[in-house]
Amino acid sequence: MNVAVMGYGTVGSGVVEIINTKHSYIKERTSEEDLEVKYILDLRDFPGDPNEGKFTKDFNDILNDDSVKIVAEAMGGVNPAFDFTAKCLAAGKHVVTSNKELVSTRGSELLAIAKEHNVNYMFEASVGGGIPLIRPLIFCLAGNEVQSINGILNGTTNFILTKMIYENLTFEEALKIAQDNGYAEKDPTADVEGIDACRKISILSSLASNSWIDPEKVHTEGITHITLEDVAYAGNCECVIKLISTMEKLDDGRYYIVVSPAIVSKESQLAAIDGVFNGALVSGDNVGDVVFYGQGAGKLATASAVVGDIVDCANHDANRRKIGWNEENKDLVADYREVPNRYYIRLKVEDPDLAQNEIRSSFGDIYLLARSGAFNTELAFLTSEFTENEVREKIDGLTSAKLKSFIRVARC
């Protein structure tokens, strides 16, 4: 069975490498189907590459070759990936992908085309890299209503925060090391601003809620404003700061979906997931808490998930899998500012006693935090539960203090 790989970057070249090297292993597991990479689509030249005869710059070579049954899209971005994917699906080819931007923004359209043409559009590699998450969520946990998902879904930010927590490096220093080690791009915006994590929690939320969750609707904050002061205060209350992607079903049936840095108790099952590791804590109403974690990202790890989807398609060529979600329900995502939560707040004050009095009279019970080396003009504390609208109003009303830092307390 012939496979085409679109995009010969990190993931795409990993897919080709695994199919080439695991040939007999895969064959044994696919009812003797012989998986062969027939085309590699990339506009660049790769002189001397062992797959040299397979490169093409013309998408139509793939589209018009009926012997190509499965296409792995590893181009990234929405254009031309959307167009190419749509055409392949409409031509009766299965498409598998690691492209979270495309799946999260225009997956609904592609899933509809796949359904119409009785082929698969699979995207296990789009969330958690090689860590199994999509199939477990939609197939294994189908006997559950998913109550919540809390995940560390971006390895770059987790690496940076881990360096800040355990090596006392600033955000900038840690980012530099991540870049030097290939864990962060030269332009790290999509990672450090939470955009990548937002796409991933949108995909998981779409599957769990069975309704497309537009990433635009997901409140997203990055980690660029996290300071070592915040890390120290968190540490002194047995917590760590992580970039947490949260989806939680509220009592009214709507969903609270937020990506932001969060104060995570060291007791939490996510607290120990450090470095470039990814992980997710899924709560089902019958199964309780289930945790999945691993290194996940990286060339061969992510590529192995793409190959897993390819093998599934090859094994079940005529057997379309029901993966996907219904159209968007525009009322499904709750306004995050109206959902009660606890918060970490750090303030600059002139008169500590005066400020404490004002804070207590406004916030009621607070949990005051300490760190060594702090001036007494710095005040940090955890609040009780308020909506964000309430807490922002309280902060704005303070006359004796100025906001320096504001971080959600994790809901896991």
Next chain:
Amino acid sequence: MNVAVMGYGTVGSGVVEIINTKHSYIKERTSEEDLEVKYILDLRDFPGDPNEGKFTKDFNDILNDDSVKIVAEAMGGVNPAFDFTAKCLAAGKHVVTSNKELVSTRGSELLAIAKEHNVNYMFEASVGGGIPLIRPLIFCLAGNEVQSINGILNGTTNFILTKMIYENLTFEEALKIAQDNGYAEKDPTADVEGIDACRKISILSSLASNSWIDPEKVHTEGITHITLEDVAYAGNCECVIKLISTMEKLDDGRYYIVVSPAIVSKESQLAAIDGVFNGALVSGDNVGDVVFYGQGAGKLATASAVVGDIVDCANHDANRRKIGWNEENKDLVADYREVPNRYYIRLKVEDPDLAQNEIRSSFGDIYLLARSGAFNTELAFLTSEFTENEVREKIDGLTSAKLKSFIRVARC
């Protein structure tokens, strides 16, 4: 679509409960398929049960009703579960099960019948209760050669060991609490002797190696001989004792498969999986380490995995899934006594100095352990790597010491 449930014990009644209560939730996710429990097979009477009209004592009611497309077998044991399952599959009904004894011992035959009749025989609930493990292993990780699986696959023994470690209770005291809390059967043999874990690692190993692993070939030891002295020595070298089910692919292509108590470093990702929790650490050659864990067992958790399989069958009625393994390769399981490992050894000695000299001259480098309150006639240490045949010979050759305890060091 009609479902029959065979066996109305803990898991079977949970399956009926979930299908009844999650009716509309499941319907929304199954292309509007209406799942209905039509029959419940049990020889017992359940007067006053809300499902009263559905009970039957005659298996033929299910077998001969063509409207029953999916059968959940939750009877346990091999007979008559094998016979009933075989007949249902041959009649073109999908069968899903939590019955690890049946799957591990006679699954090969049932999978062949399922294949012949183009139906599914699914068993996600047979390992790890509700924790997704089977689909992740065979579908998501299909782009990997699985190098090893190390699992805590039995909640009862993990509960008992956790009580011994953190509450200093003896095995007998901890077992009593497990029984009082419903975590252990009145006859706890299958759990505490490792038989249940052996069935589960046999299933996972059969899937990973793509060849039936007969549970009879898996060396299995229970935890009844673990003492608080052993727990204390382990604690003093930053380790815990867990019942670990191990499968590891050796360099010669054979598999080392053992269920036994093991000394696990607190650094290991399995060390913190406590109480009735289950977990597995799977290593793939591309994805690296992936960990799955959760409470897993319990009525609704396990039942939710059975329902997940039912929903999968309903969603893909005509679409058989390729789940299973090839026939047994009788040379695949290595003799565990010939595979090098490290060991914990506790000895009773008369003369400590004399014994230490003899031990060092026989074992070479050892790592001596301590515990508070030990008499100096007790010696405990960790060895370097030896095959078990070698280490047993060394122990037998000691003239100044008598073996009190022997525990493998975990390979994870």
